Amino acid sequence: MxxxxxxxxxxxxxxxxxxxANGPDQSVSVIVKHGKxxxxxxxxxxxxxxxxxxxxxxxxxxxxxxxxxxxxxxxxxxxxxxxxxxxxxxxxxxxxxxxxxxxxxxxxxxxxxxxxxxxxxxxxxxxxxxxxxxxRLPGRFSTQDWPTFLIDQLYDEGAKHLSQGRDAVERSQVINLFIQFIQLRGTHKWPLSELIGGKLYAMTAKLEQVVFNFGNAYTYGVKATALNDKAGVKKMVREIATVIGKETEI
Known part of the structure; x- marks a missing residue:
């Protein structure tokens, strides 16, 4: 074993x-009232x-x-x-x-x-x-905000596959996780700090770029930079804009 x-x-x-095996106690209490x-x-x-x-x-x-x-x-x-x-x-x-x-x-x-x-x-x-x-998240975690916690974890997941190259990103389908979370966030309108929001969209842009989805990469890169000017994707956005023939002020 x-x-x-x-x-x-x-x-x-x-x-x-x-x-x-049996689950919670399902027993009931009884009382005697008027002899019954x-x-x-x-x-x-x-x-x-x-x-x-x-x-x-x-x-x-x-x-x-x-x-x-x-x-x-x-x-x-x-x-x-x-x-x-x-x-x-x-x-x-x-x-x-x-x-x-x-x-x-x-x-x-x-x-x-x-x-x-x-x-x-x-x-x-x-x-x-x-x-x-x-x-509440357990006390050992530094944040008590679930979207922030999940974005931090997603970012690490995305970075892991990104470091392994295009094939790893495609096999993992990690981009779908980012898109699904972005959709969840949009549906429920969860507020995000500029730093965390920029982090989410910047990694999504990088993942889309490495698999040559340049239109999506550009869109997410622009969103990341709009949220956080230091999101780290300005150069990538400018390069993609040149490739796809878009004008950008970034």
Whole structure:
């Protein structure tokens, strides 16, 4: 059994009072009234918080176990198995569908793990919810702004593929992630600082340029420079403008 598997088993065993096989406690209370036994059904809010407590216990234990790993590969393997074994995504989709709204550290950590694992599409499903509910990032992160956090992570992802050249960018389809996030941001009108907005559009422009999508590269480069004059793509925009026959004041 691998070290990841062993620690996963320890995690499940360590969640005191939580049966991972059967889920949250579904029992009800009873009272005797006028000689009759009456069942007291838990309220909807009680059921919601009971389920949250159940998954929070699982997450707390997972976070403790992760501290025992020193290699990133082991941490990533553990996160992937935890998401599957503890059915975190099923819980989060129920949380979302129910219209529930409370500070939810399980939601925050699972989205962070999805980004770590490169499961961007699934992470994007929950970003509007995170922002709308003003969910807090864990305290260890320097920002409490989800769009800023995600743009920083996306930028690093884009830079990694860009450094490997055109073929790597095309194979990864990382440009689609940037475009999808830009569309999400436009739909929900999330405010961005000039620095972060410039960063988002500048990397998108660079990725489009390396695969010879010059029209898109020009458009995103102009947006980046409009947001932040020091976004670092002025020269590229001028060169592209010459190639595609556009006049530019940049």
């Amino acid at each position: 691998s070290i990841v598997k062993r620690n996963q088993c320890k995690t499940r065993a360590a969640i005191i009072g939580v049966d991972m 036994v009456e069942v007291i059904q838990p309220s909807r809010s009680e059921r919601i918080m009971d389920e949250f407590d159940f998954f929070k216990a699982a997450m707390d234990s997972d976070l403790t176990q992760l501290k025992k790993f020193s290699h990133m590969e082991d941490k990533l393997a553990y996160k992937a198995q935890a998401i599957e074994n503890h059915q975190y995504l099923d819980y989060l989709r129920r949380y979302q569908a129910q219209g529930t709204n409370h500070q939810n550290m399980v939601l925050a950590w699972v989205v962070i793990w999805l980004v770590d694992l490169g499961h961007w599409q699934t992470a994007f499903e929950f970003v509007p919810l995170l922002v709308a509910q003003n969910q």
